[in-house]
Amino acid sequence: MVDLIMCPLSYGADKAGLEHGPTQLMGRYPDMANRIRFISVARKPENFSSSNLKFVNTIASTCAIVAETISFSIGEGHIPILLGGDHALAMGSIKGALDHYENLAVLWVDAHADMNTHETTHSGNIHGMPLAALMGYGHPKLVNLHNAGRIDPAKVVLFGSRDVEEDEGKLISRSGVREYPYEKILKDGFKESLDDALGYLAKKSRYLHLSVDLDSMNPVDIMGVSTPVPGGFKVNQVIDLIKKAVMKFEVTSVDIVEYNPLHDRGEVTLDTMVMLVGILEKLLADRYSV
Numbered sequence: 644m645v646d647l648i649m650c651p652l653s654y655g656a657d658k659a660g661l662e663h664g665p666t667q668l669m670g671r672y673p674d675m676a677n678r679i680r681f682i683s684v685a686r687k688p689e690n691f692s693s694s695n696l697k698f699v700n701t702i703a704s705t706c707a708i709v710a711e712t713i714s715f716s717i718g719e720g721h722i723p724i725l726l727g728g729d730h731a732l733a734m735g736s737i738k739g740a741l742d743h744y745e746n747l748a749v750l751w752v753d754a755h756a757d758m759n760t761h762e763t764t765h766s767g768n769i770h771g772m773p774l775a776a777l778m779g780y781g782h783p784k785l786v787n788l789h790n791a792g793r794i795d796p797a798k799v800v801l802f803g804s805r806d807v808e809e810d811e812g813k814l815i816s817r818s819g820v821r822e823y824p825y826e827k828i829l830k831d832g833f834k835e836s837l838d839d840a841l842g843y844l845a846k847k848s849r850y851l852h853l854s855v856d857l858d859s860m861n862p863v864d865i866m867g868v869s870t871p872v873p874g875g876f877k878v879n880q881v882i883d884l885i886k887k888a889v890m891k892f893e894v895t896s897v898d899i900v901e902y903n904p905l906h907d908r909g910e911v912t913l914d915t916m917v918m919l920v921g922i923l924e925k926l927l928a929d930r931y932s933v
């Protein structure tokens with residue numbers, strides 16, 4: 644069964660609005676209180692004189708709680724879906740999954756690469772660093788939160804990137820992460836690119852963590868994000884991606900993050916998020932019902 648885990652972390656993006664996401668989501672699940680774990684942000688004192696790792700203590704301690712929660716959920720035989728909150732939370736969810744699956748593959752669906760470190764970042768915002776940190780690049784407070792586990796760059800696909808900084812591009816090449824930039828997906832075709840990406844990962848592992856940043860989708864349709872980038876996937880393409888991923892892998896855990904209700908139009912983004920969760924619940928229930 645699926646566990647919904649919500650955390651209103653916004654310090655990784657340092658933008659107002661993300662902290663309201665989980666409250667909005669909770670309103671959509673009135674009868675599911677016993678299946679939702681709500682993780683409060685664990686505020687810690689910070690050193691504000693250094694600005695290349697904003698709110699690092701708060702983020703690391705919150706992600707450590709997320710990791711424990713995800714690890715517990717998987718240990719119970721459940722599939723946790725983390726709903727955020729900013730993408731820094733994936734440091735927690737993936738670290739938690741690594742407790743059980745050290746061979747884990749990761750499909751990172753995002754407009755951004757999230758491959759900065761404290762040494763390359765321009766903004767200091769940690770939601771631009773989680774993928775690097777999970778592979779061991781970056782500050783020890785992030786790299787070593789919860790456990791010393793790492794994801795192997797050879798088992799990571801970055802899918803749909805369309806706003807990648809120069810230093811991030813260098814780390815993508817140096818580390819060996821497989822990148823499918825949005826422009827290339829447009830040229831090669833969505834279906835072909837997706838099949839290629841999943842086939843590549845399937846050769847490496849049968850266990851998959853799926854991390855979906857809502858800004859992977861076109862902000863014309865999905866406005867309720869913090870860092871919109873022109874272009875991006877249609878909602879139906881992300882649904883196809885989810886379906887194929889669940890059919891091909893044992894999906895251990897999922898993130899759907901960066902929902903910012905302050906930027907939403909009506910509740911389109913919220914509706915989409917709830918729909919994606921519903922599709923995942925149904926698919927995972929069918930897949931593991933036997």
Ligand SMILES: [Mn+2]
Pocket residue numbers: 730753754755757770856
């Ligand atoms: Mn992201």
